[in-house]
Amino acid sequence: MTVPTVADLLVVGAGVAGLTAAVAAADAGSTVTVLFKPSTGGSPSTSTAYAQGGIAVVDPSDPEDSIDRHVADTVAAGGPLVDVVAARSILADGPAAVDRLISWGAEFDRRADGRLRRTREGGHTVSRIIHAGGDATGAEVQRALTAAAKTRPTLAARPAQAYALLADGDRIVGVRTAEGDAFGRTVLLATGGAGHLFSSTTNPLGATGDGIALAEAAGADVRELEFVQFHPTMLYTPGARGRRPLISEAVRGEGAHLVDANGDAVMDGVHPMGDLAPRDVVARAVTDAMERTGAPCAFLDATMIPDVAGRFPTVTEAVRAVGLDPQTDLIPVVPGAHYLCGGVVTDLHGATGVPGLHAAGEVARTGLHGANRLASNSILEALVMGMRVAAAARSAPPLAASALSGGAVREVAPSHARAEREPLQDAMTRSCGVRRTVDGLSALTALLADPGFVAEAPAVSSQDREDAVLTAVARRMADQALARQVSVTEVEEVRP
Numbered sequence: 001m002t003v004p005t006v007a008d009l010l011v012v013g014a015g016v017a018g019l020t021a022a023v024a025a026a027d028a029g030s031t032v033t034v035l036f037k038p039s040t041g042g043s044p045s046t047s048t049a050y051a052q053g054g055i056a057v058v059d060p061s062d063p064e065d066s067i068d069r070h071v072a073d074t075v076a077a078g079g080p081l082v083d084v085v086a087a088r089s090i091l092a093d094g095p096a097a098v099d100r101l102i103s104w105g106a107e108f109d110r111r112a113d114g115r116l117r118r119t120r121e122g123g124h125t126v127s128r129i130i131h132a133g134g135d136a137t138g139a140e141v142q143r144a145l146t147a148a149a150k151t152r153p154t155l156a157a158r159p160a161q162a163y164a165l166l167a168d169g170d171r172i173v174g175v176r177t178a179e180g181d182a183f184g185r186t187v188l189l190a191t192g193g194a195g196h197l198f199s200s201t202t203n204p205l206g207a208t209g210d211g212i213a214l215a216e217a218a219g220a221d222v223r224e225l226e227f228v229q230f231h232p233t234m235l236y237t238p239g240a241r242g243r244r245p246l247i248s249e250a251v252r253g254e255g256a257h258l259v260d261a262n263g264d265a266v267m268d269g270v271h272p273m274g275d276l277a278p279r280d281v282v283a284r285a286v287t288d289a290m291e292r293t294g295a296p297c298a299f300l301d302a303t304m305i306p307d308v309a310g311r312f313p314t315v316t317e318a319v320r321a322v323g324l325d326p327q328t329d330l331i332p333v334v335p336g337a338h339y340l341c342g343g344v345v346t347d348l349h350g351a352t353g354v355p356g357l358h359a360a361g362e363v364a365r366t367g368l369h370g371a372n373r374l375a376s377n378s379i380l381e382a383l384v385m386g387m388r389v390a391a392a393a394r395s396a397p398p399l400a401a402s403a404l405s406g407g408a409v410r411e412v413a414p415s416h417a418r419a420e421r422e423p424l425q426d427a428m429t430r431s432c433g434v435r436r437t438v439d440g441l442s443a444l445t446a447l448l449a450d451p452g453f454v455a456e457a458p459a460v461s462s463q464d465r466e467d468a469v470l471t472a473v474a475r476r477m478a479d480q481a482l483a484r485q486v487s488v489t490e491v492e493e494v495r496p
């Protein structure tokens with residue numbers, strides 16, 4: 001029997017968290033294997049590549065800003081579920097993490113004096129957001145990390161969908177894919193979120209909750225899945241499903257404002273920060289405006305921003321694709337499923353509590369985001385935690401010979417029970433979206449337990465496996481949402 005190759009670090013996912021861990025580990029002399037879901041063109045399918053927002057990071061030389069102020073803004077957005085100790089730890093490591101990313105080749109927008117240009121986004125009380133290409137930060141981060149990974153001789157990457165974990169006793173030692181098994185002294189889940197639980201999302205097609213379902217099957221604690229952040233300004237296109245373009249919060253940071261179908265300001269009297277209030281506040285206000293007017297969307301007015309196309313080329317391209325010009329036309333927007341604030345519970349080094357298994361990025365719940373992620377804290381968290389996982393992996397013990405022989409390894413996988421994707425997405429959007437009620441969530445949990453809606457069947461294709469993990473995560477999310485009958489950031493009871 002051929003003995004499989006064992007990496008020091010096996011990474012599942014090739015977004016910012018996964019590739020940061022991979023490159024940092026390779027730089028420290030570790031061997032690394034990265035597995036990723038491919039997009040249609042063969043490149044990794046990651047939310048990172050689509051991120052228009054920037055990276056929230058304190059400028060240590062700015063007397064107006066500080067780590068304490070960044071923590072305070074994070075707590076104000078995320079409510080009492082933010083772990084203040086975790087938040088301070090992660091945010092304090094942000095400047096060093098960004099410096100290292102720049103050393104790996106990332107290029108950010110700069111002022112005339114050469115300093116990083118910083119802008120403001122929702123929930124932030126000062127300008128601390130760095131961007132690349134105006135509204136193409138994620139694409140630049142993905143480009144830089146992918147290029148860095150390709151130059152590390154001890155790092156190998158290949159397309160593969162992990163559908164099960166491999167365990168030797170109580171320790172996770174690898175993953176199973178259709179292309180074969182892969183082993184690692186440390187296994188890192190960096191699989192992103194689960195936006196495709198809903199009918200419309202800003203997430204790429206691969207964001208189906210795989211890492212959450214895999215980790216929970218292995219016994220990891222999965223918590224606060226009910227806190228899904230709906231971005232208030234997703235581009236509205238009648239009848240469209242699946243991934244939809246985001247209209248970056250930075251557009252509002254430059255002066256754009258929301259209006260309803262009657263032309264009235266959406267945020268007047270809603271919050272002292274107006275259009276730059278935290279995302280959950282703005283998403284609810286947009287939903288209120290749609291219900292009040294009976295219109296299918298609200299509108300973002302960016303016509304007052306000089307040279308919108310130059311400042312926001314990605315947004316402009318998306319808006320022009322639907323026949324509008326953001327310099328002269330109102331942009332139709334609706335809230336869209338954007339970011340999962342909860343997930344696989346980890347410590348501040350990415351450890352899940354299951355030996356051998358780590359998690360980082362959107363799939364993980366570190367305590368930083370609480371009930372509502374502060375804008376642009378996600379890439380920062382992924383950078384910091386990716387580097388910490390790389391450091392932790394260096395001390396992992398070697399795998400036992402029995403784990404590599406195949407005989408002692410057992411497969412750990414989610415249930416194959418699954419609902420059809422579109423009916424599942426419609427049910428989740430209706431009952432577990434921006435507006436939730438006890439009656440709606442009760443009906444949803446009953447539906448997800450109905451054998452006529454969720455069927456047991458062997459998983460034959462990759463979509464079968466994705467639909468199974470979507471169903472597993474939907475069940476867990478609905479249960480947790482029903483159990484929490486208080487809106488944490490609004491601090492008001494959810495009424496039936």
